[in-house]
Amino acid sequence: MIGLQERLEDAFHQFGWTRIPEVLHHHAEEASKHNISYLEFLDKLLQEELAAKWDRYIRTRTRLANLPFHKTLDQFDFRFQPSIDERRIRDLATLRFIEHQENLIFLGPPGVGKTHLAVALALEAIKQRYTVYFTTAHDLVQTLQQADQNHTIKQKIRMYTKPRLLIIDEIGYRKMDEPAAHFFFQIISERYETGSIILTSNKSYGSWGEIFGDSILATAILDRLLHHSTTINIKGESYRIKEKKKAGFFRPEGHEEHPKE
Structure with a gap:
């Protein structure tokens, strides 16, 4: 029988999530320690993944744009x-x-x-x-x-x-x-x-x-x-x-x- 950890890793892979697997245990411990609700726990995980996805998007688009340097x-x-x-x-x-x-x-x-x-x-x-x-x-x-x-x-x-x-x-x-x-x-x-x-x-x-x-x-x-x-x-x-x-x-x-x- 596939364990919970394996099921989660398979789901993360199918969704293409890369950040949640890195921070899942940290946020799980924080949720348990501070009695965080299920919805707040889920929100924290999803916000981490969205931020990582946005960062990848910016880095990829910047590379494809062929910019000579990065200055704001x-x-x-x-x-x-x-x-x-x-x-x-x-x-x-x-x-x-x-x-x-x-x-x-x-x-x-x-x-x-x-x-x-x-x-x-x-x-x-x-x-x-x-x-x-x-x-x-x-x-x-x-x-x-x-x-x-x-x-x-x-x-x-x-x-x-x-x-x-x-x-x-x-x-x-x-x-x-x-x-x-x-x-x-x-x-x-x-x-x-x-x-x-x-x-x-x-x-x-x-x-x-x-x-x-x-x-x-x-x-x-x-x-x-x-x-x-x-x-x-x-x-x-x-x-x-x-x-x-x-x-x-x-x-x-x-x-x-x-x-x-």
Whole structure:
């Protein structure tokens, strides 16, 4: 005859429960010690399992989103970047722009926190059960070029059009050749009014003709991106330079070391 322990373990396995088996005996002892009711005991077990399931969901979705790091809005130093309206960013974190299929574009020089903000909003989106995918513009272009050579371009473009939120980081750091620019345009076109994009760039919109090697194509891309969008211009010092200054790698202006005689 199967014992109670074996029956429980079999039931846990069939339900796919992983946390309850770990905490069952602890909560059973607590229930006995403090005379906890059956319903409260059951509630404690189920809440532990739900919390563990949610944690697994977040970790899995974060991994599938291909995020380069894990940074939240609470870790962003808004005091260091006064050009950013914190209330505006917090409002964007409500994710209404995703629900309305709108885009969000961060413009600014390197190191001012564009990618940090994009990743932080991506993490908020994952918590709200939106599908998210992150890529740099360089990796996007390389992936599409390789897919074109392997005759799998349609499948790859579908990969970039499927998520509710697509993040394309570092537009403008490298120029795109003609095929890459047209693939990029196709992704933007297919996501137009169907899915949201967060895009970061170190170039102003007036310079996008140089990025795509074609001012007409750049205008067509911007037309679709900006129709339903919010642009955040960040002006400030690089966080990386700030940290180097703190570490003493940059000397104050006018300071010179006197050579030893």
